[in-house]
Amino acid sequence: MSADVVLGCDGAxxxxxxIIGAELEDLRFEERWLVVDGxxxxxxxxxxxxxxxxxxxxxxxxxxxxxxxxxxxxxxxxGESTVDLDTLLTPWLGTIGVRVxxxxxxxxxxxxxxxxxxxxxxxxxDAAHQTPPFIGQGLGAGLRDAYNLAxxxxxxxxxxxxxxxxxxxxxALAQIRLAIVAGWAMTxxxxxxxxxxxxxxxxxxxxxxxxxxxxxSTSPPLxxxxxxxxxxxxxxxxxxxxxxRTVRLDEVLGGGWATLYFxxxxxxxxxxxxxxxxxxDPSGGLRRxxxxxxxxLRPDRVVHRG
Ligand SMILES: Cc1cc2nc3c(=O)[nH]c(=O)nc-3n(C[C@H](O)[C@H](O)[C@H](O)COP(=O)(O)OP(=O)(O)OC[C@H]3O[C@@H](n4cnc5c(N)ncnc54)[C@H](O)[C@@H]3O)c2cc1C
Numbered sequence: 001m002s003a004d005v006v007l008g009c010d011g012a013x014x015x016x017x018x019i020i021g022a023e024l025e026d027l028r029f030e031e032r033w034l035v036v037d038g039x040x041x042x043x044x045x046x047x048x049x050x051x052x053x054x055x056x057x058x059x060x061x062x063x064x065x066x067x068x069x070x071x072x073x074x075x076x077x078x079g080e081s082t083v084d085l086d087t088l089l090t091p092w093l094g095t096i097g098v099r100v101x102x103x104x105x106x107x108x109x110x111x112x113x114x115x116x117x118x119x120x121x122x123x124x125x126d127a128a129h130q131t132p133p134f135i136g137q138g139l140g141a142g143l144r145d146a147y148n149l150a151x152x153x154x155x156x157x158x159x160x161x162x163x164x165x166x167x168x169x170x171x172a173l174a175q176i177r178l179a180i181v182a183g184w185a186m187t188x189x190x191x192x193x194x195x196x197x198x199x200x201x202x203x204x205x206x207x208x209x210x211x212x213x214x215x216x217s218t219s220p221p222l223x224x225x226x227x228x229x230x231x232x233x234x235x236x237x238x239x240x241x242x243x244x245r246t247v248r249l250d251e252v253l254g255g256g257w258a259t260l261y262f263x264x265x266x267x268x269x270x271x272x273x274x275x276x277x278x279x280x281d282p283s284g285g286l287r288r289x290x291x292x293x294x295x296x297l298r299p300d301r302v303v304h305r306g
Contacts, residue, residue: 017127020118027110029132029180031187032076034083034105038098040068046092052186059187062092075187076105108132108183110176116165122149129172134183137175144168144300151299167222174220227305228293235301238285249286253297257304261294262287267305270296
């Protein structure tokens with residue numbers, strides 16, 4: 001079985017970027033990867049998480065997508081246009097057969113637009129920033145852009161709209177840089193300095209803070225005015241109990257501003273007032289996060305004050 005590598009797609013909307021005169025800054029990461037989806041004749045009996053193969057000769061990613069559907073991602077060498085899928089897949093399959101149902105080449109890049117706004121036109125998602133997918137945050141970052149922008153558009157205050165790029169760009173940049181480090185540590189790169197870099201980055205990667213941040217997919221805080229130590233952080237999303245039903249906190253918060261407090265609220269209550277009682281929060285997780293403070297959440301679930 002052989003596969004001709006097909007044209008890739010970088011997910012960018014270059015036309016709108018071009019119209020508003022924005023340019024993509026290259027953050028110096030580029031790798032070609034082949035993504036292959038296959039349906040197997042039987043269960044491969046693999047561990048259920050995402051496998052990252054840190055082989056400098058052929059870095060790869062593997063995951064189960066459905067009952068018998070699996071995805072393999074293989075890094076391509078510079079100039080490589082044809083790969084022998086049999087050779088690549090056999091170590092995973094053993095005697096089990098596979099029907100390849102999709103294959104596509106992607107170019108993993110790290111780029112960020114130098115401006116995200118021109119008048120009433122805003123960039124968000126991959127049009128504003130592209131990241132290698134090693135910490136699985138590309139779509140997440142785009143969704144956060146959308147949440148950040150949507151409530152500001154609905155509010156209608158032009159000064160608020162000015163804060164969209166100021167808040168989101170440093171955040172997206174931090175996540176891209178983390179993904180680059182994770183990618184280099186996991187795949188080693190392909191140039192001559194790769195061996196040295198693998199050792200250095202492997203050591204950095206063992207630092208508990210960095211590794212924990214990437215593995216938990218924790219979002220770095222937005223740089224907001226200091227209105228408490230959690231200002232700029234994303235609110236947690238624990239299960240809570242409302243009218244006898246276990247629901248996610250989102251359902252209780254509703255769509256707008258909300259103030260969470262335990263006992264008595266301190267400072268002005270903004271939006272929906274929610275007392276975090278033991279009935280609402282039987283596990284105590286939300287109260288532990290509040291630590292006795294009153295927390296004001298923006299509609300995008302970012303802590304405004306608290
Ligand atoms: C192999 C791979 C693995 C990934 N894994 C993850 C992961 O684990 N977690 C994660 O969070 N992210 C991941 N990502 C990233 C994620 O897929 C992207 O960040 C996300 O799809 C970007 O969404 P978007 O809506 O901004 O852009 P897109 O998905 O590119 O959507 C833009 C849409 O606009 C359309 N369009 C373009 N121009 C026009 C036009 N002029 N008029 C009308 N329509 C237009 C396009 O056709 C497209 O449908 C991965 C990406 C790749 C390639």
